[in-house]
Amino acid sequence: MNIQVENPIVEIHDLTVSYSRKPVLWGIDLTIPSGSLVGIIGPNGAGKSTILKTTMGLIPVSSGYIKLFGKDLDEVRDKVSYVPQRESVDWDFPASVMDVVLMGRYNRLGLFKRPRNADKDVAMECLQKVGMEAFVKRQISQLSGGQQQRVFLARALAQDADLYFMDEPFAGVDAATEAAIIKLLREMTAKGKTVIVVHHDLQSAVDYFNWILLLNMRLVASGPTDKVFTQQLLQETYGGKLTLLSKVGDLLEKEQFPTRE
Amino acid sequence: MEDTNNILDFFSLTDPNIRYVVIGSVLLTASSAIIGCFTFLRKRALIGDAIAHSVLPGVCLSFILAGTKNPLILLIGAFITGFISVYLMDFITRNSRIKQDTAIGLLLSVFFGIGILLLTFIQHSGDASQSGLDSFLFGKAASLVAEDLMVFGTAGIILIVTIILLYKEFTLISFDENYARTIGLPVRTFEFILTVLTVLAVVIGIQAVGIVLMSAMLITPAAAARFWTNKLSLMIILAAVLGALSGISGAYISYLSPAMPTGPWIVLIISAIAIFSFMAAPGKGIIARLVLQRNHRHQILEENILKVLFHMGEKEKNYFNKWSIQDIIRKRRMASAQLSTGLNRLRNEGYVEKENNTWRLTQEGKEKGQRITRIHRLWEMYLTEYLRIAPDHVHEDAETMEHIITPEIEARLEEQLKYPSKDPHDETIPYRE
Numbered sequence: 001m002n003i004q005v006e007n008p009i010v011e012i013h014d015l016t017v018s019y020s021r022k023p024v025l026w027g028i029d030l031t032i033p034s035g036s037l038v039g040i041i042g043p044n045g046a047g048k049s050t051i052l053k054t055t056m057g058l059i060p061v062s063s064g065y066i067k068l069f070g071k072d073l074d075e076v077r078d079k080v081s082y083v084p085q086r087e088s089v090d091w092d093f094p095a096s097v098m099d100v101v102l103m104g105r106y107n108r109l110g111l112f113k114r115p116r117n118a119d120k121d122v123a124m125e126c127l128q129k130v131g132m133e134a135f136v137k138r139q140i141s142q143l144s145g146g147q148q149q150r151v152f153l154a155r156a157l158a159q160d161a162d163l164y165f166m167d168e169p170f171a172g173v174d175a176a177t178e179a180a181i182i183k184l185l186r187e188m189t190a191k192g193k194t195v196i197v198v199h200h201d202l203q204s205a206v207d208y209f210n211w212i213l214l215l216n217m218r219l220v221a222s223g224p225t226d227k228v229f230t231q232q233l234l235q236e237t238y239g240g241k242l243t244l245l246s247k248v249g250d251l252l253e254k255e256q257f258p259t260r261e
Numbered sequence: 262m263e264d265t266n267n268i269l270d271f272f273s274l275t276d277p278n279i280r281y282v283v284i285g286s287v288l289l290t291a292s293s294a295i296i297g298c299f300t301f302l303r304k305r306a307l308i309g310d311a312i313a314h315s316v317l318p319g320v321c322l323s324f325i326l327a328g329t330k331n332p333l334i335l336l337i338g339a340f341i342t343g344f345i346s347v348y349l350m351d352f353i354t355r356n357s358r359i360k361q362d363t364a365i366g367l368l369l370s371v372f373f374g375i376g377i378l379l380l381t382f383i384q385h386s387g388d389a390s391q392s393g394l395d396s397f398l399f400g401k402a403a404s405l406v407a408e409d410l411m412v413f414g415t416a417g418i419i420l421i422v423t424i425i426l427l428y429k430e431f432t433l434i435s436f437d438e439n440y441a442r443t444i445g446l447p448v449r450t451f452e453f454i455l456t457v458l459t460v461l462a463v464v465i466g467i468q469a470v471g472i473v474l475m476s477a478m479l480i481t482p483a484a485a486a487r488f489w490t491n492k493l494s495l496m497i498i499l500a501a502v503l504g505a506l507s508g509i510s511g512a513y514i515s516y517l518s519p520a521m522p523t524g525p526w527i528v529l530i531i532s533a534i535a536i537f538s539f540m541a542a543p544g545k546g547i548i549a550r551l552v553l554q555r556n557h558r559h560q561i562l563e564e565n566i567l568k569v570l571f572h573m574g575e576k577e578k579n580y581f582n583k584w585s586i587q588d589i590i591r592k593r594r595m596a597s598a599q600l601s602t603g604l605n606r607l608r609n610e611g612y613v614e615k616e617n618n619t620w621r622l623t624q625e626g627k628e629k630g631q632r633i634t635r636i637h638r639l640w641e642m643y644l645t646e647y648l649r650i651a652p653d654h655v656h657e658d659a660e661t662m663e664h665i666i667t668p669e670i671e672a673r674l675e676e677q678l679k680y681p682s683k684d685p686h687d688e689t690i691p692y693r694e
C-alpha cells in the first residue's frame with residue numbers, strides 16, 4: 001500500500017540510508033500531501049529517527065533523493081523546522097527556557113545580531129502555546145523530561161515554518177499536555193501547515209493522524225489513515241524482524257561494500 | 262615590612278617590566294579561560310591537551326628555521342603544528358574506527374615526542390640564543406617583555422572580539438549542533454573558527470603556564486565558574502576573572518622568587534579556586550548542601566519537640582504546663598542531649614521558656630506546635646479520604662509532610678477537606694481560634 005499524491009510537500013525517491021555502509025533504510029519511495037498531520041510508526045530501530053534526520057540533512061543519503069516543496073532542502077530551510085528527540089542534547093547547559101526558545105529565531109536574525117524584543121514576544125507566545133509560560137526564566141536543567149520536550153516544541157514553533165518534523169514529541173509528556181499539543185498541531189494543519197510526527201502509541205495514532213507511514217527498515221505502507229491502519233499491514237510492520245534484510249546489511253558493513261555502484 | 266614593599270612594587274605597576282608581566286598574564290589566562298568555556302561545554306576537554314602538546318614541535322621548528330626567538334615567528338610555528346594535530350584528529354575519527362580519546366592520545370604523544378626530540382637537538386646545538394625555549398614546557402610569565410605583549414595582546418583581543426561577535430552562534434553549536442545544522446547554520450565553519458581560536462588561546466597561553474599544564478588553564482576556570490552561575494554570559498565573564506586572578510597571583514609568585522616556575526603556580530591557584538567553588542558555591546556546592554541538610558534536621562527536631570509539648574498540653578488541658586526533660590522523653594523517645602540542644606535553640610527563638618530545669622511553651626510556641634499537629638492530622642485525613650490509604654498507614658507519611666507543607670497548601674487542604682473536626686484516628690484537629 002503506497003498512495004502517491006500530486007504536488008506533494010515531501011517527496012522521497014528511492015532513498016537508501018546507511019551507517020558506516022550498513023543500510024538501515026532500504027529503497028524508500030513516498031509522497032506526502034500538503035496540510036496533513038502525518039504519523040511515522042514502526043518498532044524500535046525501524047529507522048524513524050533516521051528518516052527524519054536524513055530529511056533534515058543531518059545524515060547523508062547513500063542513494064536516492066528527498067524533495068521538500070518540490071525543491072532541495074537548502075532552498076527551503078526557512079520553511080522547515082525540526083524537533084529532535086530530547087535526549088539528543090545535554091540539558092545541563094547553562095541556559096534558560098527563554099534562551100532555548102529564542103534559538104528558533106536565529107535563522108531570521110542573521111550573523112552578529114542579538115535577539116530583539118519582538119523575537120522575545122514570539123518566543124513567549126510559543127511558550128504559551130505549549131503551556132510553559134510560567135517557566136520562561138527557569139534553568140533548563142531544572143525541567144522534567146516532558147517540560148524539556150515542550151521547550152523543544154516551542155523552539156520549533158518560534159521558527160514559524162510551514163513544514164514540521166517532530167521526533168517523538170509526546171515521549172514523557174502527560175496525557176493532558178499531549179491532548180493540548182495535538183489540538184495545537186491540528187490547528188496548525190488546518191492553517192495549511194504540514195506536521196510529520198514520529199509516534200509510538202498505536203491506540204492514539206488512529207485518532208491523531210490523517211496520514212500514516214508504516215516503517216520497518218523499508219516502507220511498509222504510506223497513505224490515509226483508514227487505508228493504512230489495517231491488521232495485516234501492522235502485522236507486517238511489527239511482526240517478526242526482517243532477518244534477511246539485516247543479515248545482508250551486516251554483510252555489506254563487514255565487507256565495506258558500496259550500497260550502490 | 263619587606264613583604265608589603267614587594268606587594269606595593271608589584272601591584273602599583275610603576276615598573277614597566279612588572280606592568281608587562283601583569284598585563285601579559287591577565288591577557289593570557291583570561292583569553293584561554295574564555296575560549297575554554299566553549300571547550301568545556303562542548304565536552305572537548307582533551308582537545309586542549311592535544312593542541313598544547315603538539316605546539317612544541319612547531320615552536321622548535323620555527324626556531325630552527327628562523328634562528329630567532331621572535332614571539333610572532335614562534336607563535337606562527339606553534340599555530341601550524343597545533344592546527345595540524347586538530348585536523349589529523351578529526352580526520353582519524355572520521356575515517357577510521359578509532360575513537361576520539363584514542364586519537365587524541367596517539368597524536369599527543371607523537372607530536373610531543375617529536376617536540377622534545379627537537380628541543381634536545383636545539384639545546385645541544387650550542388646556539389646561545391636558544392636559552393629560554395624550554396620555558397615553553399612549564400611557562401614563564403615573569404619573563405614577558407614588551408615585544409611579547411604586543412603579539413599576545415593582539416591575539417587576545419582578536420579572540421575576545423570574535424567571541425563577542427559570534428556569541429549566539431557559538432552558543433547554539435555548543436548546545437545543539439544538529440539543530441544548528443537544520444536551520445542552515447554553516448556549523449563546520451563555526452567549528453573551524455572555534456578551533457582556530459582554541460589553538461590561538463593555547464599558543465599564547467603556554468607562555469604563562471606551559472605545555473604540560475595548558476589544558477587545565479583552558480578547562481578549570483570554566484568548571485569553577487559553572488558552579489556559581491547558570492547564565493552562560495556570566496559564566497564566561499567569571500571564568501575570565503578567575504583565570505586572570507590566578508594569572509596575576511602566579512606572576513606575583515614568580516616575581517618574588519624567580520626560580521619558581523610560573524605555570525604550576527597558576528594552575529595550583531586556579532585549581533584551589535575550583536575546589537573552593539565545588540565546596541562553597543551557593544546551591545550547588547557541597548557546603549551549601551550540607552548547611553541545607555543541617556537546617557532541615559534542626560527544623561525537624563525543633564518542630565517535633567513543639568509538637569510533643571503541644572500533645573502533652575492537649576492531654577492535660579493546659580498548654581503551658583511545666584515539663585522536665587524526662588517527661589518529654591517518656592512521651593516521645595529522643596536522645597536527651599539532642600533534646601536539650603533543641604530546647605535551647607527553641608528558647609533562643611522564643612518558643613519555650615526554662616524555669617529550674619523545667620520547660621514550658623510560650624504562646625508562640627503553642628501556636629506553632631498546634632500548627633504542626635494540625636497539618637499532621639489534616640494530611641492524614643487527606644491521605645485516607647483522597648488516596649484511600651488505610652488509617653493505620655498514614656502516620657509515617659504525615660510525620661514528614663508536617664514539616665514541609667506551606668501555609669498556602671495548608672489553606673487548600675482545609676478547604677478541600679471542608680474543615681474536618683477529627684482526624685482518622687479520632688483526634689481533634691486543632692484550628693486557630
Ligand SMILES: Nc1ncnc2c1ncn2[C@@H]1O[C@H](COP(=O)(O)OP(=O)(O)OP(=O)(O)O)[C@@H](O)[C@H]1O
Pocket residue numbers: 019020024042043044045046047048049050051
Ligand atoms: N549513529 C549510528 N551509528 C550506527 N547505527 C545507528 C546509528 N543511529 C542509529 N543506528 C541504527 O540504525 C537503525 C535505525 O535507528 P533509528 O534511530 O532511526 O530507529 P528509530 O526507529 O528511531 O528507533 P526508536 O523507536 O528506538 O527511536 C537502528 O538499527 C540503529 O541501531
Ligand SMILES: [Mg+2]
Pocket residue numbers: 048049050085167
Ligand atoms: Mg528514534
